[in-house]
Amino acid sequence: MTFEPLSRESVSDQVFGRLRDAVVAGRYAAGDPLPSERELAAAFGVNRHAIREALRRLQQLGLVRVSQGGATRVQDWRATAGLDLAMTLAAAEDVLPVATLNRDVLEMRACIGADAARLCAERAEPSARDLIARAVEEYAAAVPDLARMAEADLALWRRIVEGSGNIAYLLAFNSLTAGALAVGHMPPQRRTAELLDVAAHRRLSELIGAGDAAGAEGAARALLSAAVAAETESPRP
Amino acid sequence: MTFEPLSRESVSDQVFGRLRDAVVAGRYAAGDPLPSERELAAAFGVNRHAIREALRRLQQLGLVRVSQGGATRVQDWRATAGLDLAMTLAAAEDVLPVATLNRDVLEMRACIGADAARLCAERAEPSARDLIARAVEEYAAAVPDLARMAEADLALWRRIVEGSGNIAYLLAFNSLTAGALAVGHMPPQRRTAELLDVAAHRRLSELIGAGDAAGAEGAARALLSAAVAAETESPRP
DNA sequence: CCAAAGCGACTGGTCCAACCAGTTGACGGG
DNA sequence: CCCGTCAACTGGTTGGACCAGTCGCTTTGG
Structure with missing residues (x-):
């Protein structure tokens, strides 16, 4: 008898996944500011550090651009994301066909x-x-x-x-x-x-x-x- | 008169760059454990969170595999890294020809x-x-x-x-x-x-x-x- | 009146200190 | 000799504090 591994996804992984899907699905327009880290932390009910780790990963994928002092803005992933984006995308029909x-x-x-x-x-x-x-x-x-x-x-x-x-x-x-x-x-x-x-x-x-x-x-x-x-x-x- | 922007690279960016180069250059063998986050923090003289952000990015690139409780181990990037790795590599001869x-x-x-x-x-x-x-x-x-x-x-x-x-x-x-x-x-x-x-x-x-x-x-x-x-x-x- | 300086009220960046949650290996009892 | 137990790691998460930029409004000077 074998069990699938439980959802041991870390908090920042979950935040990352949610935000990534939101951006790829186009729920934020390119150039739009994301909510502040503090707001996101409150919204997800997690610590700000978890949000930060997720945001750094999104930035590396080319989905957002974060800049100190200013807001973290969503980028046009069709213009800035690399092939690794395809690697991390879950097979969710509602995100991409x-x-x-x-x-x-x-x-x-x-x-x-x-x-x-x-x-x-x-x-x-x-x-x-x-x-x-x-x-x-x-x-x-x-x-x-x-x-x-x-x-x-x-x-x-x-x-x-x-x-x-x-x-x-x-x-x-x-x-x-x-x-x-x-x-x-x-x-x-x-x-x-x-x-x-x-x-x-x-x-x-x-x-x-x-x-x-x-x-x-x-x-x-x-x-x-x-x-x-x-x-x-x-x-x- | 124009000046180049000073080295505003954030601490975690610098840590990320150093570790990435070290892994890609082969200074760690595949499977080797990286020093613990606390050790790295002490070694770089920065906070542990900065190390963590860098490590999450390395993990996403496919250069390391981190697992709770166990050590963070270096992966064989030739087998696990995606095309985005080429995107982040600095043009340093000592890392890759x-x-x-x-x-x-x-x-x-x-x-x-x-x-x-x-x-x-x-x-x-x-x-x-x-x-x-x-x-x-x-x-x-x-x-x-x-x-x-x-x-x-x-x-x-x-x-x-x-x-x-x-x-x-x-x-x-x-x-x-x-x-x-x-x-x-x-x-x-x-x-x-x-x-x-x-x-x-x-x-x-x-x-x-x-x-x-x-x-x-x-x-x-x-x-x-x-x-x-x-x-x-x-x-x- | 209008522009420019200045001052808050944001934003992200960094740090500290503690504690939770897994893994590992050594140690001791069966 | 084997196996459970436990202590000493590992990474995961939290809270709070403060630094460092940016932005917009307000005040001030022309």
């Missing part, structure tokens, strides 16, 4: 995955190519178990992105896979076809191993863009 | 920019296409002034990414352009050729306006990948 965000994430995954495969074929160290070959075998060995295959598939792609030697791609990969909305937690049926195509994964690994940049890019794109098309056609399974 | 990061950012820019142009040509609203056409004109009107051209170019690309309707691309664009190392602050000579090619920008806008997805993607890629090649050949100007 989930279906669109899923499609967007899959599109970005295809775009970056294909280019990472290309770069990986171009300039990965032999040891990195070995790791990829091995990851493919682990993935193939998991074959009947969809959950394990998904996990191994993610590990394989991480190896490929690492092999590309592009830190920006690696960080973006982390952002995309870490969120609740991310590729890893996506309804698996969307990616079943992709996940089951062991032959295509093997081919991709071989092309990378052989240094065929164009071939690897094409193989990766073919593998990754099927899910985009599926999500676009019928966003809600 | 700047040349490589520049190349990486330019590569990602080319990859996402090309796909955004494709999607924009495919599914942007007519009003969005108008905005792009207008942005191109503003860019062309700035012609002799390189600084203004760079600014207008950035605004144009923002319109294109917005027109793609992909939120992930938009947030990634923000991450890439917001950092100190970002495209906007890059040594301009790297992108002079790209910036001066008014005709190519016009063609790109027309292809998007005409809904030619493949053409727009090709034009964007051609425009954006020149800087990548330049950066790769001679990283230090």
Whole structure:
């Protein structure tokens, strides 16, 4: 018998979540001042320090701008927030349309995955190519178990992105896979076809191993863009 | 006579910066415990709350994992940090090789920019296409002034990414352009050729306006990948 | 009368001191 | 030898005080 971990979210985490959702959902217009820290503390019934911790995190996400003496103002997150915002967003339909965000994430995954495969074929160290070959075998060995295959598939792609030697791609990969909305937690049926195509994964690994940049890019794109098309056609399974 | 603003960086900002650099530079191994908040407060000579604010931000970046009762442990940022990390990194050679990061950012820019142009040509609203056409004109009107051209170019690309309707691309664009190392602050000579090619920008806008997805993607890629090649050949100007 | 200096009444920034709430490990009884 | 207990950590939260900027109103000087 297993229990879900109770809501042990710290106070400042809860405040952070509430304010983040309020801002992303547009309940404050860009440029509007947030209530003062003291007011927020009273409103949430918590200490001011908890509010401050939440506000610093919102500031780092690019959702608000705090300035000493002046008010803390809401920013236009579409202009100032970074990709990590997607990582922290809960899958709440009332904050952002989930279906669109899923499609967007899959599109970005295809775009970056294909280019990472290309770069990986171009300039990965032999040891990195070995790791990829091995990851493919682990993935193939998991074959009947969809959950394990998904996990191994993610590990394989991480190896490929690492092999590309592009830190920006690696960080973006982390952002995309870490969120609740991310590729890893996506309804698996969307990616079943992709996940089951062991032959295509093997081919991709071989092309990378052989240094065929164009071939690897094409193989990766073919593998990754099927899910985009599926999500676009019928966003809600 | 103008003065640069003095170091008004708040205490917790400074603590955040120091710890972030220490972690990214690898002065703590992944899994290592950070000193306790009380120790850090004593070491930096500041209050514990300042340390806490910094640690919460580090946690959000994915650099550390804090857990009540246990120690705050350093994480492997290459596995857990999101793209926003690149946004906050100062251009300090001793933290990460700047040349490589520049190349990486330019590569990602080319990859996402090309796909955004494709999607924009495919599914942007007519009003969005108008905005792009207008942005191109503003860019062309700035012609002799390189600084203004760079600014207008950035605004144009923002319109294109917005027109793609992909939120992930938009947030990634923000991450890439917001950092100190970002495209906007890059040594301009790297992108002079790209910036001066008014005709190519016009063609790109027309292809998007005409809904030619493949053409727009090709034009964007051609425009954006020149800087990548330049950066790769001679990283230090 | 109007502008500019000045003065409060805000805002966020920092600190102190205490206590609550988990985790960890060592110590002692079974 | 194993296992419960407990003390000494860890981070989490609170209250209150004060510093440091900003903003707007009021008073003052032209």
